[in-house]
Amino acid sequence: MADVINDILKRNQLSVTDSRKKILEFFHHADGALAHADIEKMSGESFDRVTIYRTLQTFVEKGIIHTIPTADNSVKYALCKDECAAGHHHDDHIHFLCDDCGTTYCLDTHVPAVQLPQGFVVKRTDVVVSGKCGKCSN
């Protein structure tokens, strides 16, 4: 486990620090996506708020995690499953936000190709579905 974490950081030319290891572990243990606020709560007094901001930013830039837009002004983050590299994300899967339990899922469904007007160039497509997840719909 510790090896996996270590590897990810080294592979991305990032020095292995306590905060980075801890935050990466949070993502690995989490069953859904995490918001900045989630990490802040989980970490308690371990490290500074600012460090979390900077770490998340670094991870996104390196292609270790990706962002998930939500309708309520709260970006969430999740591990990139696909082979994402610095500056080149390929997280073309759809996301699901459960209105009940609040969990954000990365689903295996690929985002569909969308039809756009003449001249529009697609860089990124986000599909965010909300409703009730499997656990909450019964």
Next chain:
Amino acid sequence: MADVINDILKRNQLSVTDSRKKILEFFHHADGALAHADIEKMSGESFDRVTIYRTLQTFVEKGIIHTIPTADNSVKYALCKDECAAGHHHDDHIHFLCDDCGTTYCLDTHVPAVQLPQGFVVKRTDVVVSGKCGKCSN
């Protein structure tokens, strides 16, 4: 013009106030979606920041405008073209965010039906595409 604005408010059982008229006009004149910050800049000293928050919230509840999630933690708002009523939005079109000019477009393309795992119930689907718009891609 003033009549149209007036009608929308009355139809939704909202009293016709300066701020509501002005904000509705902003949306009608805008070629794209507007963020809270945009409206604040446009209105100058006309009315209070809090009024803008409350007005946007009211308009969303009444089905006059709808929200558009973005990856950068800034919700945008646009007029509902479709027949949306209080508590029942039907804005099932996709959105496009231009990375160059910042404009957010409501496109006429309908959101696709997405395949979800067993037990997942869909309430809302947001498709947000980003890249370069027609004006910026040349």
Next chain:
DNA sequence: ATTCCTTTTGCAACAAAGTTGCATTCCGTT
């Protein structure tokens, strides 16, 4: 036009979220 009641607004105070600069500490290498 005046009155009356309800809704909306503005203000102030506050809370939460995010940013920046800089000194200190830590990491990786020599």
Next chain:
DNA sequence: AACGGAATGCAACTTTGTTGCAAAAGGAAT
């Protein structure tokens, strides 16, 4: 062990969003 660059913590600050309450405005009735 020592060094240099990168990461962290802290403080100060800005921006964004929320809440309570008194004043003002809107709409309906007289």
